[in-house]
Amino acid sequence: MAGGGPKTSTTNANTRKKKEVKKETGLGLSAKKDDNFGEWYSEVVVSGELIEYYDISGCYILRPWTMSIWEIMQAFFDAEIKGMKIKNCYFPLFVSPGVLQKEKDHIEGFAPEVAWVTKSGQSDLEVPIAIRPTSETVMYPYYSKWIRGHRDLPLKLNQWCNVVRWEFSNPTPFIRSREFLWQEGHTAFATKEEADKEVLEILELYNRIYEEYLAVPVIKGKKSEHEKFAGGLYTTSVEAFIPNTGRGIQGATSHCLGQNFAKMFEINFENDKGEKAMVWQNSWAYSTRTIGVMVMVHGDDKGLVLPPKVAAVQVIVIPVPYKDADTKGIFDACDATVETLTKAGFRAEADFRDNYSPGWKYSHWEMKGVPLRIEIGPKDLANEQVRAVRRDNSAKIDIPMASLVEQVVKTWDEFVEALSQKKMIFAPWCDEEEVERDVKARTKGEIGAAKTLCSPFEQPALEEGTLCFASGKPAKKWTYWGRSY
């Protein structure tokens, strides 16, 4: 990939200088995604403040804008695997050469990329020590020690850590870097059936990270013998596709290692019949590469486009104070909007900086990919509305301030009150058509009759004993209500 990353410090310095100029003039990206994808990508990750280039080639600084995405995915995945009774651990960064080379196919796959520590201070080490490119050979001697009988199985561990692969092909931020962050799960089972089942359960979690969190469609499947993990039995993966380059990209992998490592590392146990048996193992990992894939799929010529679920800031509120306008009123409205959204569970911020114009701020937050921009100017203030602009499709819509978030109501009085404030309403309902018609009839008047909008698929918990806001009968579901066109 051309321009995928700086290869020498000269390139680095040039790139940096160019970036600085752009930053100061606010001109945005110089490369177009369709024209020069590689250059566009290395610009957008820097200008979007995900990455800073570093003075060692292939190493990148992950800025807070990246880390918040990473932490949101991590919170999801970590809770899911804890639910599967997988426990976190931390094994050392360093591997001794003998252990590293124990599994032949495996080390052949990784040997050319292994970084070696040979000195500490001024002294040479007695033997060089490798930095983990992955931790199979780091961990499995201890699996051999910890697993004795069938009651010690399954053994299911995971670690969140950094690994190092000193590749010499073009480094690219997130996608191919010499150090990266990941989780690596390593599990051992008494039977192949259990191992097979887990391989697919984990793959489905990777699928969910891409589809639910990063809004990137992926294909789940099995790798060919040629492409499978070095030393494993079979490899499954989620694969994404980058339309601009026409290239597939491996999103994450879940391997069944079979009994190959068990044989090399003597991971045996006494089964429930008192016979000696060998464990079945899996290993699986996803890394910060996920973020690079998301950038490649969603980004555009204005910058990053972040899916709302992983965006550190989901809504940016920007005051647009024309000369002679009620600046304080506008600022207060921005504050109130942030407060309303924050209370409703959105990650919202206002940009009150006085040394940048509204236009500069629009470009800045577009570059950073914030999913929704809200503008509040004098006209909006007068009309008690805000202007909302979507980052992904630039669609603009004016929204009454009162309707920014729905209001939860439990009683008829609250319902009438919220309706009079022109709000969208979320309420427990008995799900009876007659009651629905009755609500419509009772609210008919100046402001328009209220009707049901929808009952969302994702229903919040409905506590036992909750009553319908309108009929007082036991509620059956949560439903949105409002006036509609």
Add this chain to the structure above:
Amino acid sequence: MAGGGPKTSTTNANTRKKKEVKKETGLGLSAKKDDNFGEWYSEVVVSGELIEYYDISGCYILRPWTMSIWEIMQAFFDAEIKGMKIKNCYFPLFVSPGVLQKEKDHIEGFAPEVAWVTKSGQSDLEVPIAIRPTSETVMYPYYSKWIRGHRDLPLKLNQWCNVVRWEFSNPTPFIRSREFLWQEGHTAFATKEEADKEVLEILELYNRIYEEYLAVPVIKGKKSEHEKFAGGLYTTSVEAFIPNTGRGIQGATSHCLGQNFAKMFEINFENDKGEKAMVWQNSWAYSTRTIGVMVMVHGDDKGLVLPPKVAAVQVIVIPVPYKDADTKGIFDACDATVETLTKAGFRAEADFRDNYSPGWKYSHWEMKGVPLRIEIGPKDLANEQVRAVRRDNSAKIDIPMASLVEQVVKTWDEFVEALSQKKMIFAPWCDEEEVERDVKARTKGEIGAAKTLCSPFEQPALEEGTLCFASGKPAKKWTYWGRSY
């Protein structure tokens, strides 16, 4: 510290063999804390399943029992610093020699311990690359780039990562290891006042980690010029004390770096008067050493003693099924106890393994330091009680099953029902003496009159509109009620 860790692979192998024998016979620790503290410590961290020794000296495997302690402290600290608007980032593991050596005093402090990567695969690197012993010199060139004007300040970053210090003095698990996990915060301010203030705010968080989470008393203070951080202005620390060795131990440090690094790395900004100025910087860190200090302070000759707040398992429930006893009844009672405790927010588990005796299980969970053990045998079942045994002082107490956790009630009917089940009750109360007397009078009878026990200092939120369970008047506080001696 004698026996603080294996120095050669021979020692390693011996230690491991000895451990294995002990594990299989279940004999517990061979060294006494008072007699041979060093040997006791290196045994207890292994037998308590916090640590596994590794085949590279000074590196240790952090097992799940350790990681859950680390993650609980991390969740606290991470939320606190995010509240202070400090953002997480991730800088590379590697440092180029030129940058590492930029600050003279600083590098003199760390140089002898720096591990150097000189090869990748079979090839020599053009220049050796250092592994971070700490990240001041890794980060500050970029602070220089990112900070231009006073509006870029303060810049407040933190990272959770591993660092490497290749020390040759006795390695000791958690306390002195060649790789360890920590957080390192690096902040830059326009004024010394802001920096000074943050130094102490962070120190107070370290104080809370030790006192609230690890139940270890520490002293907050300032280091001497001789002991301060290499290259900094002044260092504050929390210091713990290990009575058995009569030694103090540095718990965590919060440094004001002054402007020394700013000078070396040219971290300048234009202040609000348009003048060029230099930033004031802090750096601060706590590491997995915290866990070692906790083990040293609380552990005893039976093993670890974990403070409840950081214990992965706070209550272990052990069935004690004598011959001919109602085994199913006992197992069901154990299950029910775990469920009750879990619902009440405790981390509770039952140990149903059929290949270990209750006595073995007592020793095992004492070794692992679980704060409370609950035993349920035939007599307990008959009396509808459980036997609870505290890990820290071995105090035993029989508790009626119904009183295991208090019940929250909101109405008089719930109150009477809970009281008849011999429960301790937590209820919103109007705080009127007359009502208190009335409750006593109305409950007088066979099972004994209910009175107030106390209103806890730490009050849960009292939602607006909450009524007194007894009088129906607006509630003023949450109060415990029950029968008492």
